[in-house]
Amino acid sequence: xxxxxxxxxxxxxxxxxxxxxxxxxxxxxxxxxxxxxxxxxxxxxxxxxxxxxxxxxxxxxxxxxxxxxxxxxxxxxxxxxxxxxxxxxxxxxxxxxxxxxxxxxxxxxxxxxxxxxxxxxxxxxxxxxxxxxxxxxxxxxxxxxxxxxxxxxxxxxxxxxxxxxxxxxxxxxxxxxxxxxxxxxxxxxxxxxxxxxxxxxxxxxxxxxxxxxxxxxxxxxxxxxxxxxxxxxxxxxxxxxxxxxxxxxxxxxxxxxxxxxxxxxxxxxxxxxxxxx
Amino acid sequence: xxxxxxxxxxxxxxxxxxxxxxxxxxxxxxxxxxxxxxxxxxxxxxxxxxxxxxxxxxxxxxxxxxxxxxxxxxxxxxxxxxxxxxxxxxxxxxxxxxxxxxxxxxxxxxxxxxxxxxxxxxxxxxxxxxxxxxxxxxxxxxxxxxxxxxxxxxxxxxxxxxxxxxxxxxxxxxxxxxxxxxxxxxxxxxxxxxxxxxxxxxxxxxxxxxxxxxxxxxxxxxxxxxxxxxxxxxxxxxxxxxxxxxxxxxxxxxxxxxxxxxxxxxxxxxxxxxxxxxxxxxxxxxxxxxxxxxxxxxxxxxxxxxxxxxxxxxxxxxxxxxxxxxxxxxxxxxxxxxxxxxxxxxxxxxxxxxxxxxxxxxxxxxxxxxxxxxxxxxxxxxxxxxxxxxxxxxxxxxxxxxxxxxxxxxxxxxxxxxxxxxxxxxxxxxxxxxxxxxxxxxxxxxxxxxxxxxxxxxxxxxxxxxxxxxxxxxxxxxxxxxxxxxxxxxxxxxxxxxxxxxxxxxxxxxxxxxxxxxxxxxxxxx
Numbered sequence: 001x002x003x004x005x006x007x008x009x010x011x012x013x014x015x016x017x018x019x020x021x022x023x024x025x026x027x028x029x030x031x032x033x034x035x036x037x038x039x040x041x042x043x044x045x046x047x048x049x050x051x052x053x054x055x056x057x058x059x060x061x062x063x064x065x066x067x068x069x070x071x072x073x074x075x076x077x078x079x080x081x082x083x084x085x086x087x088x089x090x091x092x093x094x095x096x097x098x099x100x101x102x103x104x105x106x107x108x109x110x111x112x113x114x115x116x117x118x119x120x121x122x123x124x125x126x127x128x129x130x131x132x133x134x135x136x137x138x139x140x141x142x143x144x145x146x147x148x149x150x151x152x153x154x155x156x157x158x159x160x161x162x163x164x165x166x167x168x169x170x171x172x173x174x175x176x177x178x179x180x181x182x183x184x185x186x187x188x189x190x191x192x193x194x195x196x197x198x199x200x201x202x203x204x205x206x207x208x209x210x211x212x213x214x215x216x217x218x219x220x221x222x223x224x225x226x227x228x229x230x231x232x233x234x235x236x237x238x239x240x241x242x243x244x245x246x247x248x249x250x251x252x253x254x255x256x257x258x259x260x261x262x263x264x265x266x267x268x269x270x271x272x273x274x275x276x277x
Numbered sequence: 278x279x280x281x282x283x284x285x286x287x288x289x290x291x292x293x294x295x296x297x298x299x300x301x302x303x304x305x306x307x308x309x310x311x312x313x314x315x316x317x318x319x320x321x322x323x324x325x326x327x328x329x330x331x332x333x334x335x336x337x338x339x340x341x342x343x344x345x346x347x348x349x350x351x352x353x354x355x356x357x358x359x360x361x362x363x364x365x366x367x368x369x370x371x372x373x374x375x376x377x378x379x380x381x382x383x384x385x386x387x388x389x390x391x392x393x394x395x396x397x398x399x400x401x402x403x404x405x406x407x408x409x410x411x412x413x414x415x416x417x418x419x420x421x422x423x424x425x426x427x428x429x430x431x432x433x434x435x436x437x438x439x440x441x442x443x444x445x446x447x448x449x450x451x452x453x454x455x456x457x458x459x460x461x462x463x464x465x466x467x468x469x470x471x472x473x474x475x476x477x478x479x480x481x482x483x484x485x486x487x488x489x490x491x492x493x494x495x496x497x498x499x500x501x502x503x504x505x506x507x508x509x510x511x512x513x514x515x516x517x518x519x520x521x522x523x524x525x526x527x528x529x530x531x532x533x534x535x536x537x538x539x540x541x542x543x544x545x546x547x548x549x550x551x552x553x554x555x556x557x558x559x560x561x562x563x564x565x566x567x568x569x570x571x572x573x574x575x576x577x578x579x580x581x582x583x584x585x586x587x588x589x590x591x592x593x594x595x596x597x598x599x600x601x602x603x604x605x606x607x608x609x610x611x612x613x614x615x616x617x618x619x620x621x622x623x624x625x626x627x628x629x630x631x632x633x634x635x636x637x638x639x640x641x642x643x644x645x646x647x648x649x650x651x652x653x654x655x656x657x658x659x660x661x662x663x664x665x666x667x668x669x670x671x672x673x674x675x676x677x678x679x680x681x682x683x684x685x686x687x688x689x690x691x692x693x694x695x696x697x698x699x700x701x702x703x704x705x706x707x708x709x710x711x712x713x714x715x716x717x718x719x720x721x722x723x724x725x726x727x728x729x730x731x732x733x734x735x736x737x738x739x740x741x742x743x744x745x746x747x748x749x750x751x752x753x754x755x756x757x758x759x760x761x762x763x764x765x766x767x768x769x770x771x772x773x774x775x776x777x778x779x780x781x782x783x784x785x786x787x788x789x790x791x792x793x794x795x796x797x798x799x800x801x802x803x
Contacts, residue, residue, distance in 0.1 A: 078466035079699075079797070081668050082645045147748050149484060151700050151795030154649040155666060 008077060012070035019063030023195060026056060054101070057108065061100035064182075064202045065174070068146070068209055069096065072170060075149045076163060088152070088163040095167035103175050104182075111186040119187075126180075126187040133180035142176035146209055178205045279591075280376070280393035280598040282540065285533055286404050287601070288395060291412040292420050295395055296427070300419055302382040303426040303529050311337075312344040314353075314573035314580070315378045319344065321526030323371065323572070324357040325481075325740075330524050333514035334431050348580060352571050357522055359737055360487040360753070361480035362462055362473050362554070363563055365542050366588035367570055368535055373596055374572035374581075375532060381575035393598060396536035399450045399494065400606070408450070410434075410443040410502065414530050427529045433504035433517045435785075446784075448711070448732050449497030454758060455489035456545055456607040457615075462554050463488065463756075467697055467799035468644035470756045472545055473554075479564035482522070482740045484751045490545070492755065493732060495538050499525060500709050500734035500785065502534075510705040510786045513739070520707035522737050540600045543591065547605040553589055561586035613690045620679075620764060622688045642801050647671045647694070648777070649797035656710065656781055656788040660722070665696075665777045665796050672774035675800050679767050691767075692802040693760045696730060696779065700794025702742040702752040708786025709734040714762040716780050727765075731757040732784070735791070752794060759798070 073089050080088040111122070133139050148170055152162045178201075185201035288295050309316035318336060322343070331337045343349070358367035376394045383392045401407045417440060419425035434443035455472055463475035463486045474488035487496075503520025510516070518524040518531075525531050545551055554560045562584055564570060569582045591598055618624060648667035655661070675692045682689040696714065713722045714730045722728070733755050744750040759777070766774070777798055783791075 074466075078644075078646070079795075080646060081671060083670065141744070144744065144747060145750065147751070149700075149751050151653060152649075153651050154646065154668070154797075155651065158651060 006070070006074055008074035009070040012067050012073060015069075016063050016066030019059050019061075019066055020195075022059040023056075023063055023198075026059070027195060053108070054105070057104040058097060058101045060198065061097055061104050064198060064205065065096070065100050067202075067206050068174060069093070070210075071147070071149070072166065076152070076166070079152045080159075081154055084154075084159065088159075091160065091163040092167045095164035096171055099168065099171040100175075103171075103179075107179075107182055107186045110183070111189075123184075123187045126184040130180035130184040139177060139180075142173050143208060145173035146170065146177055148173065174209075177209075181205060278391070280380075280391060281601055282393045282536055282598055283395050283601040284398045284401065285395040285411045286398065286401065286406060291416070294389070295392065296411075296413045297420060298383045298386070298388040298392055299379065299395075299529070300413070300426045301386055301388070301421065302379045305382050305386065306379070307426060311341065312346065312349075313577060315382075315575060315577045318527070319349075319353075319573070320375055320378065321524075322349075322354045324526035324531075325355050325521075325523035327521070327523035330513060330516075330521065331527075334518065334524065334527075336524075336527055348571075352569065353573070353580070355481055355523075356570065358480055358564075358570075359482060359491065359522065360474065360485035361477040362471070362475060362488070362560055363477070363480065363570075363585060364474050364488060364491050365539070366563075366585035369539050369542075369588040369591075369596070370570055370572055370583045372532065372535055372539055373598075374574070376598070378573070378575045394536050395533055396540050396600070397530070397533040398537055398540075398602075399445055399498065400452055400541075402606075408445040408447060410530065411533070415440070415443060429518055429528045429530075431506070431516075431518045431524075432502060432528060432530075433506050433508075434502060435504060437504055437506060437508035439506065443502055445498060445501045446732075448729070449501050449734075450494040451732070452490075452494065452541070452607070454493065454731070455541075456548075456605065457610065457612040458489050459550050459612065461488075461552065462557065462560070464642045464801060465644040467646060467756070467797065468642060468695055468801040469693065469758065472551070473542075476559065479568045482737050482746065482748065484741070484748065484754055486754060486756055490538065490541060494541075495534075496734040496736040497709070497732055498534055499736045500707050502528070502530060503707055504785065505705065505707045508785075510707055511790065513704070516705060516707050520705075520736070521739065522706070523740065540603060543600060543603040544605045547603055548608045549611075555586075555589070616690060616760070616764065617683075617688050620683055620691070620767065622683060626688055642803060644799055644801045645671060647675065647798040647800050649795050653700070653792065653794045654781070654796060655793075656783055656791040658788050659783050661781045661788070662718070663779050663781075663796055665779060665798050667774050667776055667798060669773075669775070671800065674802070675763065675774060676767075676772070678800075678802050689803070692763075692800040693758065694763045695799045695801060696757045696759045696777070697795075697797040697799060698733065698755040698757070698793050699797060700752040701733075701735060701738060701755065701791070702794070703735050703738045703786065703791045704742065705786050705790055706736055706739050707734075708738065708791055709784040710786075710791065711782045711784060712757055713780040713782065714759045714777060715765065716778060718778075722780055722782050728762065730759050730762065731755075733757070735786075752792075 069092075072092065076088045076092055077085050148166075150162075150166055150169070152166070153159045181201050181204050185197045188197035283295070285296065303317060306315065306317040306320075311318045313319060326343065328337065328343060337343075343354075356367070357371070358364050372394065379394070380390075380392045384390055397411060398404070399407050413419070413425070414427045414429075416425055417428050419427070428440075430439050432443065433439060434441060435446075436442065458469060458472045460469065460471045461473040463469060463471035466475075466486070470486035470492075471488050472490055474491060475486035477485045499519050503517030503525070505517060505520065506515035516524075518528040546553070564585075570584070571580050571582045573580050587595055590596065591600075646668075648665050648671070650663055650665050654663040675694065678691040682691040696712065698712075709732065711722070711732050712730045713725065713728045715728050716722060716725060735753060738753050740746045741748075741751065741753045762777075763774075779796060
């Protein structure tokens with residue numbers, strides 16, 4: 001099985017692992033280490049921009065977002081001239097991690113300021129927002145764009161600019177896709193010590209971007225939300241009551257995609273053993 | 278006793294028993310409710326379904342909706358595998374389920390118990406009609422009276438007229454590239470996509486390298502049959518059923534086309550060194566990721582999951598069918614030997630060339646980018662030209678491979694070279710164009726068939742282009758071997774490779790609708 005793991009995947013997960021190791025080592029230092037990243041006491045910009053917090057945020061983003069770069073690195077490697085491969089990946093990574101670190105610091109700043117309303121209330125609010133965001137069409141649109149694989153220039157200045165431009169676009173879509181989970185994780189970090197909230201957020205982000213097979217039915221359900229006029233138009237075909245039932249079924253399908261464990265009876269008819277075997 | 282699938286052109290008469298019973302079964306299955314897993318529409322939707330297109334073509338009536346069952350929404354619909362190494366095994370399982378459901382319907386109607394799905398052998402050189410749509414499918418009437426169940430209104434071919442004659446373009450059914458390829462699995466990105474396709478997880482649509490058999494004849498035949506009404510390629514409701522993966526399964530000819538594709542897989546295996554990737558657990562145990570391959574059984578209550586490894590032995594009890602003819606028309610040919618001979622290596626020296634299988638096992642191909650154009654190309658007219666600049670350092674490796682390979686006492690194949698059309702976007706699945714390589718600006722493509730590198734049909738491009746679809750907005754990728762063109766340059770004494778001129782000639786579609794994101798060239802060496 002190992003021979004099928006691409007070098008890009010090994011590199012991406014390896015970098016992520018280094019990030020987690022760094023964070024774990026730092027977190028063992030207590031308030032001298034990881035703690036202040038997400039608990040900047042006064043919520044002031046100066047607090048967040050302290051060098052150790054910058055480094056901590058960068059490590060955090062390396063750990064959390066590293067696995068998402070396997071596909072992009074694979075793309076950069078194979079779509080670049082052999083002697084430009086490492087350069088392209090380096091430029092991509094520099095831009096990618098810089099943008100994510102900047103975003104991470106903004107999250108930390110926002111969480112530190114918001115913590116004035118109380119950690120429990122903040123946590124409940126962010127969890128609610130994160131849950132709602134997961135079901136909005138805009139989230140699905142952003143998630144689909146996280147699989148962007150654009151053409152890359154080979155020669156001239158554009159060969160230098162395209163990898164960072166790719167990173168910029170990809171990061172923008174990925175931030176748009178998972179900001180809510182990230183904010184909830186930062187808020188949870190305020191309330192609980194350790195890396196557990198970040199690990200959970202990382203698992204959710206990696207699962208939805210790397211493992212979850214996007215379903216057409218899911219996309220269609222999103223489309224019915226996001227293109228309301230067309231949805232209303234289809235209501236004329238099928239009748240309003242039936243149309244509402246279909247919408248409910250579509251939303252239910254989306255819910256099942258995210259939380260299959262809530263639907264433990266499914267699939268009811270598929271046999272485990274196959275007559276082919 | 279396994280079922281025997283036979284060539285539709287050799288069954289005798291337009292309305293022989295096999296076709297007549299097929300038509301009767303289509304009629305019965307079409308009358309079943311959509312939610313019935315053995316209905317015509319349910320089975321077609323397993324390949325792909327686009328609600329608006331089905332409505333506009335009359336396959337969903339006002340007030341009717343897609344099946345509500347969770348199994349349909351989550352697993353059954355939109356399952357077809359394209360641009361992946363699962364293309365062949367998934368379609369084999371799909372045909373197997375379809376054939377058993379049709380056969381059960383025929384038995385219920387009082388027909389023969391041994392009915393088998395026929396195939397349309399458009400490559401049978403001994404049959405002058407091989408490229409014509411079998412007559413029973415083009416006739417609006419049939420022996421039982423009323424509308425012929427095998428006739429489809431939205432089947433437009435090259436004329437753009439429903440009910441018009443449909444004849445495949447001979448270039449569309451070329452098997453040369455697929456059958457001369459020794460490897461089932463594609464190499465890395467940019468190199469040979471292999472006979473069966475590149476390594477992917479479950480892949481319904483979008484990027485990923487499609488295998489050579491999927492490119493030709495599979496894609497081309499889909500487009501040649503489907504076409505578009507009045508040749509209006511911009512209105513999705515006018516695109517022929519066969520042109521689009523989300524409607525193709527509705528056309529009864531779809532199944533005979535895929536029966537032939539499945540037969541060609543068996544046929545390809547009948548050549549020395551051609552094997553399935555049985556040593557690759559990722560393929561054998563595929564699909565990877567969290568969505569299974571699943572098919573309904575004829576009892577309309579059981580759904581069966583399956584894996585690629587279960588789709589290998591057609592004669593075993595699990596599949597239980599054979600083809601009337603699986604002769605490999607290329608069995609006596611060997612791509613490497615032919616190429617070396619064309620490059621001037623004497624036949625006596627070819628004895629030293631390793632057999633394909635040993636060669637492939639011995640060395641893993643190295644694939645690397647040789648050059649790419651900066652802006653891609655939009656096909657702004659019936660013809661569009663582009664020049665792909667090549668990197669000098671890498672192109673010297675190609676030239677060196679000719680010198681070292683051909684001057685050796687044990688000749689080795691020089692680098693193979695592949696043209697990649699990346700991020701192709703268009704709104705019409707019926708769109709198609711020919712690709713010529715190495716033409717001078719004043720040369721006309723029709724005068725130089727030797728420069729034709731391949732025919733591309735954009736089956737599945739609309740879904741791969743739409744940002745509304747999973748993995749959409751990346752478009753399709755196509756890989757075409759242009760080793761012949763490089764060999765001709767070598768034979769002409771060319772000492773430097775600076776650029777490759779590429780010409781696109783529109784076959785179908787609106788030119789301005791087709792955008793290629795990047796045109797690149799790769800070398801594949803050992």
